[in-house]
Structures are given as structure tokens and as C-alpha cells.
Amino acid sequence: MIQQTEIYKLTQxxxxxxxxxxxxxxxxxRILHSNSGALSSAGFPSLLVGNDSRDDAAVLETGHGEAxxxxxxxxxxxxxxxxxxxxxASANAISDVYAMGGEPLLAIAILGWPLDKLPPEVAGxxxxxxxxxxxxxxxxxxxxxxxxxxxxxxxxxxxxxxxLNHLKQNNTAVEGCCLYLTKPLGVGILTTAQKKGLLKPEHxxxxxxxxxxxxKFGSFLGKLPYVRALTDVTGFGLLGHLIEMxxxxxxxxxxxxDKVPKLAVLDEYxxxxxxxxxxxxxxxxxxxxxxxxxDERRFILADPQTSGGLLIAIDPxxxxxxxxxxxxxxxxxxxxxxxVEKREKVIYVI
Numbered sequence: 455m456i457q458q459t460e461i462y463k464l465t466q467x468x469x470x471x472x473x474x475x476x477x478x479x480x481x482x483x484r485i486l487h488s489n490s491g492a493l494s495s496a497g498f499p500s501l502l503v504g505n506d507s508r509d510d511a512a513v514l515e516t517g518h519g520e521a522x523x524x525x526x527x528x529x530x531x532x533x534x535x536x537x538x539x540x541x542x543a544s545a546n547a548i549s550d551v552y553a554m555g556g557e558p559l560l561a562i563a564i565l566g567w568p569l570d571k572l573p574p575e576v577a578g579x580x581x582x583x584x585x586x587x588x589x590x591x592x593x594x595x596x597x598x599x600x601x602x603x604x605x606x607x608x609x610x611x612x613x614x615x616x617x618l619n620h621l622k623q624n625n626t627a628v629e630g631c632c633l634y635l636t637k638p639l640g641v642g643i644l645t646t647a648q649k650k651g652l653l654k655p656e657h658x659x660x661x662x663x664x665x666x667x668x669x670k671f672g673s674f675l676g677k678l679p680y681v682r683a684l685t686d687v688t689g690f691g692l693l694g695h696l697i698e699m700x701x702x703x704x705x706x707x708x709x710x711x712d713k714v715p716k717l718a719v720l721d722e723y724x725x726x727x728x729x730x731x732x733x734x735x736x737x738x739x740x741x742x743x744x745x746x747x748x749d750e751r752r753f754i755l756a757d758p759q760t761s762g763g764l765l766i767a768i769d770p771x772x773x774x775x776x777x778x779x780x781x782x783x784x785x786x787x788x789x790x791x792x793x794v795e796k797r798e799k800v801i802y803v804i
Contacts, residue, residue, distance in 0.1 A: 462576050464539055465649050468530035468605040502621070503554075508698050509624050510553040510685055511614070519618050525550035527688075528564045528609020532645050532760050533662055536576045540583025542665040543608045546688065546761035548591050551614035552669040553686040553764060555622035555676025558591050558614045563598025566607030580608050591668055620676035624695075625702025627683035627767040632789040633709065634776070636671060637664055637763025639692055639754055640717035647728040657719055664717075665761040671783055672764055678779070680772035687762035691736050693755045695765055697743055697800050700793060703767075708802045709791030711751050715763070724753055732758035743800040751803060767793060 498504075502521060503513035511525035527547040531539045544561070551558045563584060567577045581595070588595045588610075595610075644661040647653040675681045683703060687695045692714065700707045736756040747755070768776045773789060780787040 462536070462572055463534040464531035464536060464572075464576075464606055465534050465645075502618075503623060507623065507625050507702060510550040511556075513554060513616070513621060515618065521616050521618055521621065523551050523554050523556045523614035523616055524611075525614075526564065526609065526611040528607055529760070530605055530607055532641075532665070533648075535662075536579035537583040537586075538662050538666070539606075540580035540585075540608060541587045542583075542662065542761055543580075544584040544587040544610055545666050545668050547610035547612050548587070548593075549669045549672070549686045549688075549761060549764075551612055552672025553622070553624075553684055554614070554616060555620045555672060555681075555684060556614040556616035557673050558593045558612055560593050560596045561588050561610040561612045563595060563600075564607070564609045564611060565598060565600040566603030566605070567600065568604055568606060569602050572606060577606075580606075584608070584610065587666065587668070591670070616676060622672075622676055622681060622684035624683055624685035624699050627699055627703040627705060627793050628769070629705055629793060629795055630770040631682050631767035631793045632770055632773045632776075633696070633707065633791040633793070634766040634768060634780075634787045634789055635687065635692065635715050635763050636669065636766070636785055636787065637667070637687075637759075638715035638717045639687075639757055639759065639762075640720045641665060641759050641762065642691075642730040642732060642757040643720050643723050643728050643753070644717065645760070646730045647723045647726070650726075650728060652723060652726050652728055660717055660719070667761070669764050671780075671785060674783065675764070675766065678776070680769040680776065681766060682769055683767035685765050687759050687765050689732060689736075689758045689760070690740075691733070691756040691758055692765070693744060693801055694736055694740055697740055699765065699767065700800050701743075703793065704796055705793045706795065706797040706800050706802065707791055707793050708804065711755070711803050713788060713790040714755070715790070716754060720754060721750075724750060729753050730758055745799045745802045747803055755803070
């Protein structure tokens with residue numbers, strides 16, 4: 455973390471935070487719908503994945519069994535420290551390449567900065583954080599574009615590559631698949647507590663430490679044939695991204711709330727009404743697709759995540775082998791649910 459003589463708390467300069475800034479799924483559907491119907495990849499046969507499948511990134515076949523992955527992600531500060539903001543935003547953007555089973559190649563920075571409120575040196579610290587994470591991912595921060603904006607904004611456009619037989623998508627699961635999540639939920643709750651001044655000092659590093667972790671495991675998952683579907687969990691919360699996976703695959707999902715990975719301190723902050731606005735927007739968009747759910751569970755399962763974990767659907771007969779492979783990659787994972795035949799609701803929580 456870079457030292458600065460004057461402390462600028464970045465979250466005080468924006469109305470939203472992290473992936474909680476994302477436009478709600480229902481509103482996004484209206485934006486992406488053109489007069490001639492939903493935007494599609496018609497006329498571009500090499501475009502293997504476009505926005506018609508609601509996947510994490512675009513994928514363009516380049517020949518010889520390979521494809522290019524292209525994605526972008528940016529948002530307003532979710533932490534006060536500029537260096538950490540750059541790290542988190544970068545890990546979050548690069549994650550979309552990993553979520554396709556690919557490997558990142560290079561990144562381009564996207565920067566909006568309120569020059570009348572924050573000095574350019576603080577923006578420089580954001581970029582330093584980004585360079586550090588890009589270096590960890592083994593890629594250059596190769597350029598970018600900046601504007602003078604009312605609120606601080608930062609993110610990346612990332613280019614990656616993938617072998618076609620390693621490409622993973624979010625809509626290719628099959629009935630019986632076991633579900634796994636590589637990071638616990640609750641980032642939105644803790645960062646909202648921080649913004650409200652409620653976060654205890656001993657909990658201050660829980661969310662940032664998790665958000666800067668790269669989802670490099672995704673590149674390895676691309677090589678495993680029993681990984682049937684893959685995505686990452688970000689602003690729509692676990693429920694939103696699981697709905698995309700289940701609906702896209704023509705299925706429903708059953709999950710065990712007690713087995714869903716969660717940060718251990720969430721109840722304390724939920725009791726103080728530390729609930730992001732994005733949680734309510736998420737639920738308004740897709741709550742009708744979820745079977746009856748108590749508020750305290752809804753607030754966790756619809757909590758918008760920033761740089762969240764990978765949501766993985768595994769062939770049921772390969773669950774034990776997958777858990778051993780995950781352990782060898784320093785991840786202790788247990789299934790929290792499975793995909794079932796299509797029912798009246800998309801998600802059932804027990």
C-alpha cells in the first residue's frame with residue numbers, strides 16, 4: 455500500500471461502490487434490446503460468444519483451434535485506499551477471462567477522475583495498484599484512456615486467449631451438476647458497513663484481502679472436461695449469476711443455504727442494516743424466479759459481489775475428483791447445491 459501525505463477516502467467521492475454500481479438485470483435487458491430485437495451475433499459466424507448469452511466475455515474464433523477473449527469492467531471505488539482500489543478493479547476485470555477458461559494477454563486502463571476534487575497523484579496510485587495485479591496475472595498494463603469525470607471510475611479492458619476445447623460458458627450445464635463457489639459471499643455487506651462507518655477495525659481487511667485475489671484457477675478449469683459450466687459471481691449476487699447459469703442451460707437449481715460459502719461476520723452487520731442498494735435492485739429484478747426466501751438469506755444470496763469467486767458446475771460423477779484437484783490448488787471446496795430439471799421457479803433454497 456502506497457503512503458500518501460493527505461488521506462483521501464475514495465468511497466466518499468462516489469454514490470455507488472464496486473460491482474454494486476452495476477445496472478440491475480431487468481433494466482439492463484431493456485438497454486440491450488434494440489428495435490429489431492435483442493442484440494445478437496447474427497452475421498458474425500466467428501463470434502462464438504456475444505451478449506445474447508449473458509456470458510462473462512466475448513469470444514472470437516481466430517482459427518487453428520484458438521479464440522480471442524475480450525471483456526471490460528469498471529466501477530466507482532469500493533475501498534478508500536487508491537492503491538487497493540486499483541488492485542481490486544483490475545482483479546475483477548481480469549476475472550472475466552478466467553471465467554471463460556482462458557488466459558489473459560494484456561490490459562488497457564479505463565480511468566475517470568474528478569480533477570476538481572482529487573489530485574492526479576491519487577489517480578497515479580490507482581494505476582500503480584492496477585500494474586501490480588496485472589504483473590501478478592503475468593500481463594502488461596499496455597495503455598488506456600482517461601477523462602475528467604464527476605466521480606472516480608477505474609477498470610480495465612482485457613484481452614485473453616483460449617483453446618476452443620478449453621472454452622467454458624455459463625449456459626452449458628447439465629442436469630445433476632454439482633455447484634461450487636471459490637470465494638465466500640458478503641463483500642457488499644462489509645463494504646457498505648465501511649461506508650456507513652460501522653465496520654470494526656478487526657474486520658477491515660476481510661473484504662479487500664478477498665477482492666484482490668485473482669481467479670487464476672479458471673484457466674486450469676478450462677482444461678477439465680467435467681467442468682460443464684463456469685462463470686464468476688459479481689454485481690448480480692450469487693442468485694443472479696446462478697439464475698443466468700440455470701436458465702441458460704434450461705434447468706433449475708437447488709441450493710443448501712448452510713453450505714453456501716459466506717464470510718463469518720455478516721450477521722453482525724445485517725443486524726445494523728448494512729445492506730447495499732444493489733441488493734434490493736437485484737431482488738427487484740429476479741426475485742420472482744426464486745422460491746420463498748427469508749430476508750436474512752436474501753440479503754446474503756443477492757448481495758452484490760466485487761471480484762467475487764468462480765461459480766462452477768461439475769459433472770455429478772466427478773465431484774470427488776474435482777474436490778481433490780481443487781485442494782491441490784489450495785482451495786478447499788464443497789458443493790452447496792446442484793442443478794435439477796426445470797421447474798416453476800429457477801432457484802430453490804433449503
